[in-house]
Amino acid sequence: MASIVIIAPFEELAQTANKACETLGKEIPIITCSVDEAVTRAKEAERNGAEVIISRGTAAWKISEANLSIPVVSIPISGYDLLRAYVQATALGGRIGIADTEEVLRGVESLEAIFNCKIKKYTIYSLEDVESAVEALLQEGIDVLIGKSVYVNRVKSVKGRPISTVILSSGIESIIQAICEAEQLISVRRKEVAQTEQLQTVLDFITEGVIAIDQQGAVTVFNPAAERLLNLSAQSVKGRPIDKVLPSFKMTEVLQSGEERLNQIIDMHPLKLIGHLVPIHFNMNVIGVLCTFNELSQFQKQEQEIRQKLYHKGHVTRYQLRDVVGQSPVFQQTLNKVKKYAGVDSTVLVTGETGVGKEVLAHLIHSLSPRSRGPFVAVNCAAIPEQLLESELFGYVEGAFTGARKKGKAGYFELAHRGTIFLDEIGELDETLQVRLLRVLQERQVMRLGDERVVPVDVRVIAASNRNLEDMVAEGRFRADLFYRINVLRIDVPPLRERKEDFPLLCEHLIKELRPYVRRQIKGIEKKAMDLMKQYEWPGNIRELRNFIERAMILSQHDWIDLETVLEAGGAPFQTLYKKETEKNVPPVDENTVHKPSGQKQLSPGRLRDHEYDQIFRVLKETHYNQTKAAQILGISRTTLWRKLKEAKRNKL
Ligand SMILES: Nc1ncnc2c1ncn2[C@@H]1O[C@H](COP(=O)(O)OP(=O)(O)OP(=O)(O)O)[C@@H](O)[C@H]1O
Numbered sequence: 001m002a003s004i005v006i007i008a009p010f011e012e013l014a015q016t017a018n019k020a021c022e023t024l025g026k027e028i029p030i031i032t033c034s035v036d037e038a039v040t041r042a043k044e045a046e047r048n049g050a051e052v053i054i055s056r057g058t059a060a061w062k063i064s065e066a067n068l069s070i071p072v073v074s075i076p077i078s079g080y081d082l083l084r085a086y087v088q089a090t091a092l093g094g095r096i097g098i099a100d101t102e103e104v105l106r107g108v109e110s111l112e113a114i115f116n117c118k119i120k121k122y123t124i125y126s127l128e129d130v131e132s133a134v135e136a137l138l139q140e141g142i143d144v145l146i147g148k149s150v151y152v153n154r155v156k157s158v159k160g161r162p163i164s165t166v167i168l169s170s171g172i173e174s175i176i177q178a179i180c181e182a183e184q185l186i187s188v189r190r191k192e193v194a195q196t197e198q199l200q201t202v203l204d205f206i207t208e209g210v211i212a213i214d215q216q217g218a219v220t221v222f223n224p225a226a227e228r229l230l231n232l233s234a235q236s237v238k239g240r241p242i243d244k245v246l247p248s249f250k251m252t253e254v255l256q257s258g259e260e261r262l263n264q265i266i267d268m269h270p271l272k273l274i275g276h277l278v279p280i281h282f283n284m285n286v287i288g289v290l291c292t293f294n295e296l297s298q299f300q301k302q303e304q305e306i307r308q309k310l311y312h313k314g315h316v317t318r319y320q321l322r323d324v325v326g327q328s329p330v331f332q333q334t335l336n337k338v339k340k341y342a343g344v345d346s347t348v349l350v351t352g353e354t355g356v357g358k359e360v361l362a363h364l365i366h367s368l369s370p371r372s373r374g375p376f377v378a379v380n381c382a383a384i385p386e387q388l389l390e391s392e393l394f395g396y397v398e399g400a401f402t403g404a405r406k407k408g409k410a411g412y413f414e415l416a417h418r419g420t421i422f423l424d425e426i427g428e429l430d431e432t433l434q435v436r437l438l439r440v441l442q443e444r445q446v447m448r449l450g451d452e453r454v455v456p457v458d459v460r461v462i463a464a465s466n467r468n469l470e471d472m473v474a475e476g477r478f479r480a481d482l483f484y485r486i487n488v489l490r491i492d493v494p495p496l497r498e499r500k501e502d503f504p505l506l507c508e509h510l511i512k513e514l515r516p517y518v519r520r521q522i523k524g525i526e527k528k529a530m531d532l533m534k535q536y537e538w539p540g541n542i543r544e545l546r547n548f549i550e551r552a553m554i555l556s557q558h559d560w561i562d563l564e565t566v567l568e569a570g571g572a573p574f575q576t577l578y579k580k581e582t583e584k585n586v587p588p589v590d591e592n593t594v595h596k597p598s599g600q601k602q603l604s605p606g607r608l609r610d611h612e613y614d615q616i617f618r619v620l621k622e623t624h625y626n627q628t629k630a631a632q633i634l635g636i637s638r639t640t641l642w643r644k645l646k647e648a649k650r651n652k653l
Pocket of ligand 1: 323324325326352353354355356357358359360361424466509542543546637639640
């Protein structure tokens with residue numbers, strides 16, 4: 001069935017409509033019928049799929065009153081139509097009168113002005129008016145009557161003075177205009193239907209409950225999720241006052257105040273919901289309220305999942321058991337502790353010299369623990385500038401301080417929720433932060449800077465230090481109460497020199513790991529070279545060994561790292577060592593200072609000396625204060641560099 005149907009209440013209109021369709025090159029069904037049949041035929045057309053009905057005058061008016069679900073376009077009487085009828089009427093001679101609707105008569109007034117003529121007019125409001133209209137016009141002494149066919153046909157049946165009649169009918173332009181209007185209506189309606197369908201699909205499939213009320217507070221929307229969450233059918237709720245069916249939603253309060261309410265807890269005992277209530281505005285008036293809601297527990301779960309997804313980015317463990325090498329009994333004992341401690345939630349303090357693998361073991365504790373699916377957040381307390389550390393650890397709310405990000409920021413403790421936080425170099429925390437950390441550990445909740453609310457956090461804490469915390473406590477530089485809080489479980493990672501049995505395995509592991517970086521297929525280390533390496537003290541422990549192997553792999557002329565390469569890679573200290581070895585006289589290695597392979601002095605982890613301080617600043621200057629590069633050149637970790645800079649600051653050097 002065509003989308004447009006023309007219902008013509010008289011033959012002449014049907015013929016003009018036919019011509020209009022031919023002109024437009026369109027095939028539009030034209031039904032000719034009496035005015036009385038118009039409604040029945042229009043309903044029939046609607047049933048057959050018509051989207052718009054075009055009709056005229058009284059027929060159009062009757063169809064539009066018949067409550068069809070499709071629109072009706074009325075063919076207008078245009079100025080041309082009036083002009084045509086006027087010309088015909090003047091040709092007949094005598095005084096002219098016209099009886100028609102108000103709208104048509106307005107056009108007649110323009111005609112009178114243009115032709116400077118007088119036409120008697122009578123307004124017709126309904127068909128019943130026709131006879132009295134004609135009577136009145138006749139009394140006024142008219143000779144020619146202009147009117148639509150329904151009126152004019154009736155006039156002919158009125159006996160009295162003979163009168164000429166001219167039928168006022170719509171011409172081809174008016175019908176074309178009506179067809180264009182009908183087509184526009186169809187396109188707008190199709191868009192509307194598509195939008196409604198889309199909205200309906202959203203409402204049907206959205207997992208949040210959606211309720212809307214109108215200005216009177218009656219429920220207009222109640223989607224399937226709302227049905228499921230509240231165990232109520234839409235049918236039983238729609239059209240009823242919300243205050244009667246769901247008073248706890250308090251939607252009429254928003255209707256009255258016009259103010260939105262977000263994150264409202266709606267108590268539907270035993271069910272708890274979280275909802276957003278927003279007023280619906282139209283022309284500055286509140287015409288309804290929309291509420292979207294979900295189960296509170298569901299919301300919390302989703303939030304948690306998002307938190308984890310977001311925070312997992314960059315907050316994951318890098319080390320699994322297979323990445324941790326060490327067969328020596330002393331290291332195996334350490335590993336056993338790690339495995340045991342992984343199973344519980346108590347705070348762990350990992351101690352040991354720089355580069356021994358404290359962070360590696362902290363990762364391992366997390367990845368072996370039931371929290372392994374949660375985040376692992378590593379914080380180097382020495383590497384974050386003091387003034388930022390507090391906000392980084394505990395977060396802040398909007399406007400907490402100048403430079404604070406809009407919307408605030410979660411601190412590391414919040415980020416580590418349901419996971420582990422690793423506080424490396426904990427000995428670097430100042431007094432204030434020690435107090436705040438103690439409170440977090442005691443109360444298991446954090447308060448963002450500038451906030452009054454507390455956020456409960458479920459975090460396991462692993463702390464590490466290569467400083468002697470006991471000494472720091474004794475010297476009053478570390479709070480005793482915090483020390484006892486973190487020193488619940490203790491892991492002392494042995495230095496490399498105390499587990500030289502691990503050397504071959506560690507070297508093999510590091511060579512394998514470094515091959516892709518140095519792009520050399522080095523197979524291993526020759527025995528003589530290895531023996532000499534074992535004699536060295538390795539104050540920088542595994543980190544130093546790793547850097548050494550990387551250098552040796554690059555320098556090596558063969559597939560195997562030989563003694564020559566080790567001597568070259570090790571520089572002066574190795575050459576001295578080798579010389580002393582061959583002389584069978586191995587003196588103890590200076591505890592504090594060892595030589596860097598290039599012949600430079602390498603900085604020891606111990607207390608800062610003046611010449612070391614000079615060296616640090618010289619290298620920093622050379623590297624344009626790039627701390628990572630400077631640490632590399634100095635042969636120390638970034639952390640050690642930080643610590644040394646802090647120490648220098650503290651000692652006002
Ligand atoms: N048992 C191990 N097996 C393999 N590699 C290890 C092991 N322990 C440490 N490493 C490697 O040694 C380097 C230093 O380790 P890590 O950063 O954990 O030391 P740290 O004790 O935390 O150092 P710092 O005190 O300077 O923070 C890392 O590159 C790590 O991969």
